[in-house]
Amino acid sequence: MTHAHQTISLGFTNQPFPPGVHICQIFCSNDERQASLLKFILSGLQSKERACCFSDNATEQAIGEFLGNYGISSNDVIDSGALTLAKTRDVYFKDNCFDPERMLSLLTTYYTDSVAQGYPAARVIGEMTPDIQHISGGNRLMEYESKITLLLRDHPVTAVCQYDSRSFDGAMIMDVLKVHPLMIVRGSVVHNPFCITPEEFLTQ
Template identity: 35%
Template sequence: MNTFNKKNIKLKNALHKLDVHDHLCLIYETQQEQFAAVVPFIRIGLERKEKCVYIADDNSASSVIDAMRTEGIDVETAIKSGALAVLTKKDAYLKNGYFDPDLMIQFLKDAVDSAKAEGFKALRATGEMTWALGNDIGVERLIEYEAKLNYLLPKSDILAICQYNRKRFSPEIILDIIHTHPLVVYKEMVCRNFYYVPPDEFLNHAQTSLEVERFLHNIKDREEVEEELLKLNTELEQRIKERTAELEERNIELERINSLFVGRELRMMELKEKIRELETKW
């Protein structure tokens, strides 16, 4: 199995572990990286009887649908049944002709309510965020929206992946995106985000003291984790040494027993030979 396939399987396993309320950002550099994460994300949602919404922008809707078909999704049936919707920015983020974080969050709330009313277990949404690179009114409020989503998701039956093309967004924007997502998908791995900043803190413009407190806690927590890992590693090494010594002792004992049996067999053979000699003489 090549490295790509191993990574792909690992990523799909991680995506299967996601649950309602999870808020992720996908930071990708190629379409292959992008679709390797979001297409299985949609497929898993369909398998779990969740309403799935894909908002296309960096790619055409037809490209997204083709990628879904390649993954084995019966797109036509899913769309016809209402289980899948492939939208554009004008259907969602820019529905009113401009972007307003609160209106978009209300859009998602309504979508959750509608999905539940239709019998779906939850709403699973993912959007290509390149629409925010345009000149539409309100796009500068993107980061505010991402932070406010962290108020919505913990109390609504929704999980979401926000997709960011690293080649198109500035490092400053990507940094804020990392700060506003508890989970990050990067290089085909789903990672817990140590740099996530809770919305109360992120949206508080006088946040320096809170940020210092969080940094100190993170430093302390990381040190404690490293100490615990070192302790566990030391214990494991000791157990391996003890087990190795025990196996060596057993091996020595087995060799001793084996030599006894071999010696006994040799003596028996010698005895039989002598008996045959005596029988021959007599």
């Protein structure tokens, strides 16, 4: 799958990256969040990749209107399976519980299904909500994020994780930085100096 795309475009930066990078975006405004999300989805679809979005704030209408400006019918790509849209709470908090193993299995299946269906690459963007702090299993979020980095080594889904700096305290944001190798800073993707390898993080 990845041999066909040695590098991919993330949409919100001109920097090329290999498929399977794990990136966090700590955003400060809804416009910042929306711009990255829409461009990430668009660039994936334009490259014939499979794209998936988990967000409580990005509406199907807004995404459809944006894609329509570039000649892409949201109905067509959703119906074909090239684009999947779902609410954060419906995916991450199924049965009012956060289960890292279920989520990791979901990502693995998404990748293997994409390969089987002939997509050159697959990408996911997900926005975490502060509800995670009050959900059973929510205390395992950083374990999950760290294990994503491990999973992507063999199942290279390109993953962007969005966190609202206005909804999480400084300690939580620092933890987020520890488990993402790359981060978005002023529209550029940079190597994250705060990141700890999964092997080290998971033994702490």
